[in-house]
Amino acid sequence: MSFQKLDDLGHKLEALEHALSILGADEATHMAVGGGEKRAEAMSNLAGMYHAQATSPQIADWIADARDEDLNADQRIALDEFERNYINATCLPTEFVERRTAATMRSEQLWRDLRAKGDWNSFLPALEGVIGLVREEAELRSAATGLAPYDALMDQYDPGNRTAGIDAVFADLKSFLKDFVPTALSVQEERLSRTPRKALNAPFPIERQRELGLAAMRAVGFDFTHGSLAVSHHPFCGGVPTDVRMTTRYRTDEFLSSLMGVLHETGHALYEQGLPKDWSHWPLGKARGMGMHESQSLFVEMQIARSPEFWEFLLPVVHDTLGADALAGWTIEDVLNEVNFVERGYIRVDADEVTYPLHVILRYELEQQLVSGALEARHIPEAWDAKMSEYLGISTINDAKDGPMQDVHWPGGAFGYFPSYTLGAMIAAQLGAAMAKDLPDMKDQVRRGDFSAINQWRADRIWSQASRGSTPDLITRATGEPLNADNFKAHLQRRYGA
Amino acid sequence: MSFQKLDDLGHKLEALEHALSILGADEATHMAVGGGEKRAEAMSNLAGMYHAQATSPQIADWIADARDEDLNADQRIALDEFERNYINATCLPTEFVERRTAATMRSEQLWRDLRAKGDWNSFLPALEGVIGLVREEAELRSAATGLAPYDALMDQYDPGNRTAGIDAVFADLKSFLKDFVPTALSVQEERLSRTPRKALNAPFPIERQRELGLAAMRAVGFDFTHGSLAVSHHPFCGGVPTDVRMTTRYRTDEFLSSLMGVLHETGHALYEQGLPKDWSHWPLGKARGMGMHESQSLFVEMQIARSPEFWEFLLPVVHDTLGADALAGWTIEDVLNEVNFVERGYIRVDADEVTYPLHVILRYELEQQLVSGALEARHIPEAWDAKMSEYLGISTINDAKDGPMQDVHWPGGAFGYFPSYTLGAMIAAQLGAAMAKDLPDMKDQVRRGDFSAINQWRADRIWSQASRGSTPDLITRATGEPLNADNFKAHLQRRYGA
Incomplete structure (x- = not known):
């Protein structure tokens, strides 16, 4: 049964979310100062596993097949949200996500440094790059959802x-x-x-x-x-x-x-x-x-x-x-x-x-x-x-x-x-x-x-x-x-x- | 390059180990009392992902292929340990691991209760079951490693x-x-x-x-x-x-x-x-x-x-x-x-x-x-x-x-x-x-x-x-x-x- 497969997937994604949430809270409260690099590496790998599992092409089939299954009212609404999440997670090509992640990480690091100095001019090129990517993202999301950018x-x-x-x-x-x-x-x-x-x-x-x-x-x-x-x-x-x-x-x-x-x-x-x-x-x-x-x-x-x-x-x-x-x-x-x-x-x-x-x-x-x-x-x-x-x-x-x-x-x-x-x-x-x-x-x-x-x-x-x-x-x-x-x-x- | 694939796998497994270790420590130190059930579910799912990734059949090929690659001395010893781990992780059939996990979990729960009462006779059947499984496991491990049980x-x-x-x-x-x-x-x-x-x-x-x-x-x-x-x-x-x-x-x-x-x-x-x-x-x-x-x-x-x-x-x-x-x-x-x-x-x-x-x-x-x-x-x-x-x-x-x-x-x-x-x-x-x-x-x-x-x-x-x-x-x-x-x-x- 396809809805059951979505339900099973939900448990796996919840486990990864659980880990990411607790590791995130732990990082800010109890982590030793020298633990940050390995923590970042671990969380980035876990986020990668989450993304890989949440965007697997089979999910599209499960969603389509589940539409024909005998579902109760809660399951029907749950299915809509599974679909909404799947569209949001898959509407950006991997190549784009990698470019955007790299650009925003660099831009955020630069911002942390330059904001303290109020150095707008040095920061501007990075922000221009980010805004260019945001315009691309808005178009991609618009195409996938039918909404205005x-x-x-x-x-x-x-x-x-x-x-x-x-x-x-x-x-x-x-x-x-x-x-x-x-x-x-x-x-x-x-x-x-x-x-x-x-x-x-x-x-x-x-x-x-x-x-x-x-x-x-x-x-x-x-x-x-x-x-x-x-x-x-x-x-x-x-x-x-x-x-x-x-x-x-x-x-x-x-x-x-x-x-x-x-x-x-x-x-x-x-x-x-x-x-x-x-x-x-x-x-x-x-x-x-x-x-x-x-x-x-x-x-x-x-x-x-x-x-x-x-x-x-x-x-x-x-x-x-x-x-x-x-x-x-x-x-x-x-x-x-x-x-x-x-x-x-x-x-x-x-x-x-x-x-x-x-x-x-x-x-x-x-x-x-x-x-x-x-x-x-x-x-x-x-x-x-x-x-x-x-x-x-x-x-x-x-x-x-x-x-x-x-x-x-x-x-x-x-x-x-x-x-x-x-x-x-x-x-x-x-x-x-x-x-x-x-x-x-x-x-x-x-x-x-x-x-x-x-x-x-x-x-x-x-x-x-x-x-x-x-x-x-x-x-x-x-x-x-x-x-x-x-x-x-x-x-x-x-x-x-x- | 196959060694590189093992190296990449190592990073993924390390991320899951990192999560399991920190979640385990957190459970004993900072977790709210009502958080235990979901924590157990999350850790069990993460352990399942670890096992699935650590026992993937491709790994046997990567190990075999890496033997013919141009590796430095550290990488050669690393390869031996990858192999030792892989054999240990794969030598028990999934069906057996599930039986053993269920039996030892029940037995441990029973033990927690009966130990306080010193009730050996009530505990004996569970222990007999565990020992039967341990004998099976020893034979399986013996067959995989060539060691005595x-x-x-x-x-x-x-x-x-x-x-x-x-x-x-x-x-x-x-x-x-x-x-x-x-x-x-x-x-x-x-x-x-x-x-x-x-x-x-x-x-x-x-x-x-x-x-x-x-x-x-x-x-x-x-x-x-x-x-x-x-x-x-x-x-x-x-x-x-x-x-x-x-x-x-x-x-x-x-x-x-x-x-x-x-x-x-x-x-x-x-x-x-x-x-x-x-x-x-x-x-x-x-x-x-x-x-x-x-x-x-x-x-x-x-x-x-x-x-x-x-x-x-x-x-x-x-x-x-x-x-x-x-x-x-x-x-x-x-x-x-x-x-x-x-x-x-x-x-x-x-x-x-x-x-x-x-x-x-x-x-x-x-x-x-x-x-x-x-x-x-x-x-x-x-x-x-x-x-x-x-x-x-x-x-x-x-x-x-x-x-x-x-x-x-x-x-x-x-x-x-x-x-x-x-x-x-x-x-x-x-x-x-x-x-x-x-x-x-x-x-x-x-x-x-x-x-x-x-x-x-x-x-x-x-x-x-x-x-x-x-x-x-x-x-x-x-x-x-x-x-x-x-x-x-x-x-x-x-x-x-x-």
């Missing part, structure tokens, strides 16, 4: 994402934010003139911060029988659904950035832990995509953990774990002044939730032009500066380091990924609004630190659905309305508006 | 080990020990009547014990850029040569067992870290075998770390790390009274270095009879008791738990492994004696905590040789004489004799 790139990260839908939503959000950012800043200025920001009683010992992070994870529903928290230079949520590897990093002079990071990654972790176990070896059983994943982390971080209700619950936990001196005398408002501080900045990853979407929309607009050929790499600095000036009122001309050289995505050839970040923020707000209708006492539950009903709602509508449906389908099914910016705008209005 | 089993663990050589050496050692154990015990009794054993100033906090263990590892040469120390229930040395994963466990009421365990595992680790890097993907580049590996751990633990010279170096380190109260007022002799305490006991893994070989020789003698059919499983308890009574003067009749049910080896089907332990102790003593001739001031070096010349000697003669030559060949090349019991007997005489 940029849509075909986006579809890898969030199946169903189309510029036709995203353009309008982002245009709406952009026009709102261009006015709203100045409003939020002046509301904040006025508020801080009444209640100024307080200083923290540092130091905060790492062991205590770890206890606080674990308590916060436990409270919002992290299952410690299927995951753990470690330390790494760049925080991440990795591992496998049955053993989620979360990390954070600590500074002893403050604790809020680690804590909020832990809550963000916990959102990712809950999604993984909540995926349907029986489908774990099928593409259908994986998390839907990057935008949906980001919505789960941002739901915990933005919708929950930066709200006044959450801090009514968490402030006593902070005192229990960090000691009574931590945040001594702070009100909820003092905490919110810190965790919801808004400012115009150059760097996307440092941005607050109000200004962040403008960083993303800028990139979304530029990368469409870069893929279509309407913009050439040598003109990025001017185009970047023009949009930063227009959207955030700050100039990046002559500052490539904190301008177009700040992200790894383009040097790595990952075009079509950026919109997922803001998509995630909008989905999170849309889920929050739908949930508030279904759970009228949701705020009281958060005040009590009771996340059981909230998580059950998310499990039913998102986690258990895995890849059952495209990203837009999942959004509509979960919230009763198609993706839009209204709920996110309303969220920002409530939190930062006049 | 039990030799063919031993050859998996220490290539070149033959009963023809081991029988005589073990007979010599046994006859020595039957007299020497009573001597050592009465010498000890006399000494302890003059200087009684001291009590330890517990508790010893785990963090401090960890510092002591790390200091001891560093002193004897562990390279922390290529390895680390973690905690696990059963201490082990795993991982890969570029990233050795060592573990220990701690009790707060004493620290010597953890410390000596760390030193033992460090001996294993130094061997792995010292293997030739350029051959890491060839069978030739692996550690030679279990006996040689055990010789490296026992060299550090027995030849070095239980000597008075070592404690002249280590006592101040103990005070620096555990505090001045730890071993306050203890002389070197007081320490040696603890770490070199001899007693007759039932349990092999708890035995001291004087009585340990008798536990091994008993098993070596019985398992030869079990493989040949001269002994049946139902008669093991009487045979075990007779030998324990003869060799150590203690009876295990009606005590299967602390008698023939104490080890996992037989329930797991690992026959031919036990002699490696005592082989290791004898090789360690033989290496120590040869080294003392080459390094006349070796004892002073140990007193100073200077292990550079000692480790260089080991690196030249053992670590860098990897699998270049059989176990007996390596012993003779390293020490100038074939394996014998004389150096070990002399070592015991010096340390425990009158």
Whole structure:
């Protein structure tokens, strides 16, 4: 039976994914410094085995034959996802993949070196090469999927994402934010003139911060029988659904950035832990995509953990774990002044939730032009500066380091990924609004630190659905309305508006 | 070029080994408790991929063709080891391997349950099944290698080990020990009547014990850029040569067992870290075998770390790390009274270095009879008791738990492994004696905590040789004489004799 062959293949691919995920997490947390070269060699070989098995020509026959088999409803949808994955994995010729891998690896290495120096001119030839390959890739993916070239790139990260839908939503959000950012800043200025920001009683010992992070994870529903928290230079949520590897990093002079990071990654972790176990070896059983994943982390971080209700619950936990001196005398408002501080900045990853979407929309607009050929790499600095000036009122001309050289995505050839970040923020707000209708006492539950009903709602509508449906389908099914910016705008209005 | 194909295969197999080793170490140290089932499934699939690739019929052709190619000296020896591995991997039919794997898995699970209850009668049928399969396996391996059945089993663990050589050496050692154990015990009794054993100033906090263990590892040469120390229930040395994963466990009421365990595992680790890097993907580049590996751990633990010279170096380190109260007022002799305490006991893994070989020789003698059919499983308890009574003067009749049910080896089907332990102790003593001739001031070096010349000697003669030559060949090349019991007997005489 051909479906059975796909099922068996799924188990083998899951084993290789398991190894790659755990080896990847281990590399960042427990590997000895001298182990990197052999680790890279091993992972590259395992990835090669994965690719060879996932692209075997027999699979096309199994998929075709399975269409005529007596399959149940789950198996039929599973088959669609097997096919989608197979097309994505096979639509690029091996010769092209090798050229692209070599070029993006060189470009990323160069970028790591030149970004620190802000040396745009030396980096430009490498970026031009990568963009040339990305245009080729977009055409190849377009031919295989029937999508427009940029849509075909986006579809890898969030199946169903189309510029036709995203353009309008982002245009709406952009026009709102261009006015709203100045409003939020002046509301904040006025508020801080009444209640100024307080200083923290540092130091905060790492062991205590770890206890606080674990308590916060436990409270919002992290299952410690299927995951753990470690330390790494760049925080991440990795591992496998049955053993989620979360990390954070600590500074002893403050604790809020680690804590909020832990809550963000916990959102990712809950999604993984909540995926349907029986489908774990099928593409259908994986998390839907990057935008949906980001919505789960941002739901915990933005919708929950930066709200006044959450801090009514968490402030006593902070005192229990960090000691009574931590945040001594702070009100909820003092905490919110810190965790919801808004400012115009150059760097996307440092941005607050109000200004962040403008960083993303800028990139979304530029990368469409870069893929279509309407913009050439040598003109990025001017185009970047023009949009930063227009959207955030700050100039990046002559500052490539904190301008177009700040992200790894383009040097790595990952075009079509950026919109997922803001998509995630909008989905999170849309889920929050739908949930508030279904759970009228949701705020009281958060005040009590009771996340059981909230998580059950998310499990039913998102986690258990895995890849059952495209990203837009999942959004509509979960919230009763198609993706839009209204709920996110309303969220920002409530939190930062006049 | 066929050798090149073997070389490429070596890289793929090394990647899978890397994954299996790191996943195995991770499972015992960092895995979430609920991650076990998926981890087992992933590792079993990866092991299946390893087996499929290592036993592919093309390999026989590559080996044959490579014989006619223009190879350098290293490549020729590498080819021999490729062939030895291929024969070992392919000499059992798949049908047999599946039967054996299923039977030993069931038997091991049953053993875990029934050993605690000492329920020999319930366990006997499973053990009979395993022994039947071991006899089959010995015949199959014998047919493939041309060795006698039990030799063919031993050859998996220490290539070149033959009963023809081991029988005589073990007979010599046994006859020595039957007299020497009573001597050592009465010498000890006399000494302890003059200087009684001291009590330890517990508790010893785990963090401090960890510092002591790390200091001891560093002193004897562990390279922390290529390895680390973690905690696990059963201490082990795993991982890969570029990233050795060592573990220990701690009790707060004493620290010597953890410390000596760390030193033992460090001996294993130094061997792995010292293997030739350029051959890491060839069978030739692996550690030679279990006996040689055990010789490296026992060299550090027995030849070095239980000597008075070592404690002249280590006592101040103990005070620096555990505090001045730890071993306050203890002389070197007081320490040696603890770490070199001899007693007759039932349990092999708890035995001291004087009585340990008798536990091994008993098993070596019985398992030869079990493989040949001269002994049946139902008669093991009487045979075990007779030998324990003869060799150590203690009876295990009606005590299967602390008698023939104490080890996992037989329930797991690992026959031919036990002699490696005592082989290791004898090789360690033989290496120590040869080294003392080459390094006349070796004892002073140990007193100073200077292990550079000692480790260089080991690196030249053992670590860098990897699998270049059989176990007996390596012993003779390293020490100038074939394996014998004389150096070990002399070592015991010096340390425990009158």
